[in-house]
Amino acid sequence: MNDIKVFLAHAIQLEYEAARRYEELKAAMTTYGNKEAASFFGRMAEFSRMHLKDAMARGGFHNLPKMADDEWEWPDGVSPEQAAWAGMDGLTDVPTAMRLALDGEERSQLFYAAIVAATTDPEVRRMAKEFAAEEAEHVAELEQLMRKLAA
Template sequence: MTSIHDAALFLAHACALEEDAANRFSDLSESMKTYGNTEIAAFFGQMATFSRMHLAEARKRSGFRDIPDLAPEDFQWPDDESPEAASMEGSHYLMTVEYALELALDSERRGQAFYADVARTTTDSEVRMMAEEFAAEEAEHVAQLEIWTKRYPKVA
């Protein structure tokens, strides 16, 4: 369980998480382009843009605050790594659209759960408000990915 009670610390986590998400979506987009899946590559590109927008929003909110420059071990991630740092070991010539969508959906669900957990456990009202807002944005990403996974069902 994550317990963050300081806005600057929360924003340090949000910036790292959103940067990881943007990088992952960009990687997935490039991977899908390589394999000729232009429709899904464009979708992942759009999701990378949304993540960059969320990163810019988190940086903007940090404004006057001194955002800590955290070492990897100082982050309070569940499972000791950013929820949006999806493993790309499957990013090879056999990567399917279905697998790429599964990777993205899993990461977005973990990101949404991280923000929701912070909102639920913080004692700081500003952190709660931001975490709830970021959780809602991640929930929108999850919903979009769920729509796409229905378009490309996993073959048994």
């Protein structure tokens, strides 16, 4: 991926999907009565919306970018968020929710890392490194919460 606008369109779509999924997980955890997990997923949804707004501002987008299906450069043909959340339903329990969230963050981190490795555009590489680092932080936060909830 060597075009900053295309890169940012992918980042925007990924963060949009992540925010939606985290809101769904927050609602599920509220139903299960797990306030700590619900609060965590609410914060993650807010981070995703913040990253979404930042990516839109960086690219000068006023609306969510529209691309044809064949223009998206997703691994396996779907965004990392869609692939990760395929197993979610209204009965998702806390451990499953955590595993799904971790999978989404790991897939997103790997997506950005792959762009860092493959791009020839220095601006895309710089942003992809930044975004990969943010996703790695989310992975670490999720792993920490998972250990705490398992104890």
